[in-house]
Amino acid sequence: MTPAVQRGPDHLTLALPKGRILEEAVSLLSRAGLPLSLPERSRALRHEFPGVTVLELRNQDVPVYVDLGVADAGIVGKDVLVESGRAIYEPVDLRFAGCRLSLIREVGATGLIARVATKYPRSARAYLTSRGISAEVVRLSGNIELAALTGLADAVVDLVQTGSTLRANNLEEVEVLFHSSARLVVNRAALKLRRERLRPLIGRLRELTAVGVEDLQNP
Numbered sequence: 001m002t003p004a005v006q007r008g009p010d011h012l013t014l015a016l017p018k019g020r021i022l023e024e025a026v027s028l029l030s031r032a033g034l035p036l037s038l039p040e041r042s043r044a045l046r047h048e049f050p051g052v053t054v055l056e057l058r059n060q061d062v063p064v065y066v067d068l069g070v071a072d073a074g075i076v077g078k079d080v081l082v083e084s085g086r087a088i089y090e091p092v093d094l095r096f097a098g099c100r101l102s103l104i105r106e107v108g109a110t111g112l113i114a115r116v117a118t119k120y121p122r123s124a125r126a127y128l129t130s131r132g133i134s135a136e137v138v139r140l141s142g143n144i145e146l147a148a149l150t151g152l153a154d155a156v157v158d159l160v161q162t163g164s165t166l167r168a169n170n171l172e173e174v175e176v177l178f179h180s181s182a183r184l185v186v187n188r189a190a191l192k193l194r195r196e197r198l199r200p201l202i203g204r205l206r207e208l209t210a211v212g213v214e215d216l217q218n219p
């Protein structure tokens, strides 16, 4: 494939994560004027549209592709962006995939926190340091809450949305580290090179996701 940097200034390369963000991301981008429609049962990882290439990636890889300029822009959760440690331009809060990253323990647990399991080790370490807790951080890949249930860890740092996973497993949120939602991320060099494509896209996404006056009055 021709690297994004070698394509003409009229061409956009977008990094989108497969998983729960993909459908809403494609829908929002379509409403913003990019007519994308990804095939449902396809193993293709790269999709070509007039003037747009979509790269289908794992969530954690979206910041890497955008930061290194292989993609001009992408959509990714703030949680993944923070965890990446990359200072990427993040012009639009897209206001979907809302959730929070929290410290979670078994209901009533009060003992010392010596080990914390998480998919977010960087965020967990920063939080523990800020609280003066010197715990070991263990990285896991999924079903993180099981670590607290089985005694693998004294607490976990994981996402909470409805709270149903916590309720179903006798767990409670001890503290919220930060709130997350899907974000548009843009490579800074691409913003200059592909200004004519990216500026209108950013503007349209801002309009589509703007908080109305009523929302501001009733947050």
Ligand SMILES: Nc1ncnc2c1ncn2[C@@H]1O[C@H](COP(=O)(O)OP(=O)(O)OP(=O)(O)O)[C@@H](O)[C@H]1O
Binding pocket: 018, 019, 020, 021, 058, 059, 060, 076, 077, 078, 079, 080, 097, 098, 099, 159, 160, 161, 162, 180, 181, 182
């Ligand atoms: N329960 C949830 N409710 C709302 N948003 C969520 C929830 N869980 C995750 N998210 C958000 O959606 C993003 C993508 O979640 P998804 O479940 O697709 O990823 P994943 O399967 O955990 O990631 P991967 O398999 O790539 O490690 C998360 O990074 C977060 O921003």
Ligand SMILES: O=P(O)(O)OC[C@H]1O[C@H](OP(=O)(O)OP(=O)(O)O)[C@H](O)[C@@H]1O
Binding pocket: 141, 142, 143, 144, 145, 158, 159, 160, 161, 162, 163, 164, 165, 166
């Ligand atoms: O508060 P809730 O609405 O229950 O949502 C929170 C759950 O959703 C996510 O898990 P996911 O289903 O993505 O599975 P994973 O643990 O494999 O990431 C997250 O890791 C929590 O387990």
